[in-house]
Amino acid sequence: MALKIWMNTGLVDEAEARVSVFDHGLLYGDGVFEGIRVYHEKVFELAAHIKRLFDSAHVIRLPIVMSREELSNAVETTVKANGIRDGYVRLVVTRGVGTLGLNPFVCKNSNIIIIADTIQLYPEELYEKGMKVVSATTIRTHPLAFPAQVKSLNYLNNIMAKIEALDRGVPEAIMYNHEGYVAEATGDNVFIVQNGTVLTPPVESGGLGGITRGVVIRLARQLGIEVVEKNLTRYDLYVCDELFLTGTAAEVIGIVEIDGRRIGDGKPGPTTRRLRETFDNYARGKGQ
Ligand code: PXG
Numbered sequence: 001m002a003l004k005i006w007m008n009t010g011l012v013d014e015a016e017a018r019v020s021v022f023d024h025g026l027l028y029g030d031g032v033f034e035g036i037r038v039y040h041e042k043v044f045e046l047a048a049h050i051k052r053l054f055d056s057a058h059v060i061r062l063p064i065v066m067s068r069e070e071l072s073n074a075v076e077t078t079v080k081a082n083g084i085r086d087g088y089v090r091l092v093v094t095r096g097v098g099t100l101g102l103n104p105f106v107c108k109n110s111n112i113i114i115i116a117d118t119i120q121l122y123p124e125e126l127y128e129k130g131m132k133v134v135s136a137t138t139i140r141t142h143p144l145a146f147p148a149q150v151k152s153l154n155y156l157n158n159i160m161a162k163i164e165a166l167d168r169g170v171p172e173a174i175m176y177n178h179e180g181y182v183a184e185a186t187g188d189n190v191f192i193v194q195n196g197t198v199l200t201p202p203v204e205s206g207g208l209g210g211i212t213r214g215v216v217i218r219l220a221r222q223l224g225i226e227v228v229e230k231n232l233t234r235y236d237l238y239v240c241d242e243l244f245l246t247g248t249a250a251e252v253i254g255i256v257e258i259d260g261r262r263i264g265d266g267k268p269g270p271t272t273r274r275l276r277e278t279f280d281n282y283a284r285g286k287g288q
Contacts, residue, residue: 004081006074006114011081017113024107025094029154031110032056035248036089038079038116039283043089046072048211056150057093062110064093071112078114088119088249094153122171122250127276130256130268131245133185135234136161136173140183140206148183148206158186172245174237174258177206182232188247189213192232192240193271199236202229212246212279219278225271234259242269244276251283252276 005017024030034053037044050068057064066074075089091114098107122131138160140148146157158175165173165186174190177183182190183206190207191200198220203209220227237243243255243263252275254268263269268276 003115003117004078006078006112008109008112011078019094019111019113020097022097022099023094023111024096024098024104025092025111025153027098027100028095028102029152029156030060030062030104030107031092031094031153032060032062032151033093033153034089034091034151036075036091037119037248037283038084038087038089040285041079041085042285043075043079044283045211045215046075048214049091050075052151052209052211053091053093056152059147059150060152061104062093062095064110064112066112074112075114075116078116082116084116084118086119087117090115090117092153119249122253126171127253127268130254130263130266131172132170132257133172133174133245133255134165134168134170135237135259136164136175136186138164138175140175140177142178143204143206149203149209151208162186172255174234175206176234180233181205182234182237183207184210185245185247188245188250188253190232190237191216191244191246192236193242193244193269194236194240196225196271198225198227198271198275199232199240200227200229201232205231210246210248212248212251215282216246216252216275216279219282220275223274223278225275240264242272244268244272252279 002014004011034049094111096107096110161173175183189210254272
């Protein structure tokens with residue numbers, strides 16, 4: 001069935017939802033976006049996603065002509081109009097139409113696009129058995145090249161690492177920063193468990209401030225699990241008791257092998273499984 005897409009001021013049919021070939025979102029990857037889950041008709045952590053979008057836009061000097069409240073309402077309207085119970089929202093703000101030059105300030109009207117659709121998930125089996133990952137040779141962008149906290153339309157840094165993962169026969173890759181510390185995965189944040197403590201790199205290490213990451217840290221602390229944000233090395237990942245990733249699409253997923261090294265006993269560990277279950281209950285409203 002054709003979708004209803006939000007384009008700037010209201011809903012249009014999918015066939016009418018078009019952007020110009022002169023949009024700097026296309027020409028330069030100039031814009032920002034969010035990927036948001038819908039669980040049981042409820043848009044998950046909408047306020048946090050809207051805040052991150054506005055922060056990303058602020059950093060790249062992209063004005064958003066709607067208020068946070070108007071944009072939140074537009075997301076809700078788009079989800080309802082498409083009858084999405086469990087699905088996924090892609091909220092995109094492009095720089096808009098400009099010339100064939102870099103100058104972003106000639107683009108007078110940004111494009112605000114909201115797509116609400118179903119989501120392609122990892123198979124359940126991958127959560128049971130755990131996932132394998134590799135270390136990417138491609139490093140995450142230097143903070144003075146481009147801040148990794150900005151969720152921009154230019155994902156080529158992460159796509160280069162994703163290609164390395166796929167070439168080596170696994171779905172995800174761990175990315176390190178210019179100092180050699182763990183930054184994040186190509187579309188997920190990284191956590192380890194060591195002697196019962198949960199450790200994750202601080203966002204300054206070059207990762208996106210993941211919304212799922214924030215929720216998992218909060219839920220873990222509520223369970224009485226100690227969570228520490230600290231720099232992690234490749235060595236730490238090799239010798240940890242448990243390794244897991246968090247993200248909007250993956251939620252919480254256990255990693256059982258990295259670069260040919262088995263993690264723990266080769267199955268998702270007890271803390272990972274507990275946090276996955278707690279997150280599931282929280283997101284789908286079965287507890288908390
Ligand atoms: N790091 C990067 C680089 C991401 O793109 C995350 C971490 C996790 O952040 P959230 O806020 O989602 O917990 C992301 C988010 C996909 C997909 O289809 C990827 C993301 C979000 C939605 C869909 O692969 N990445």
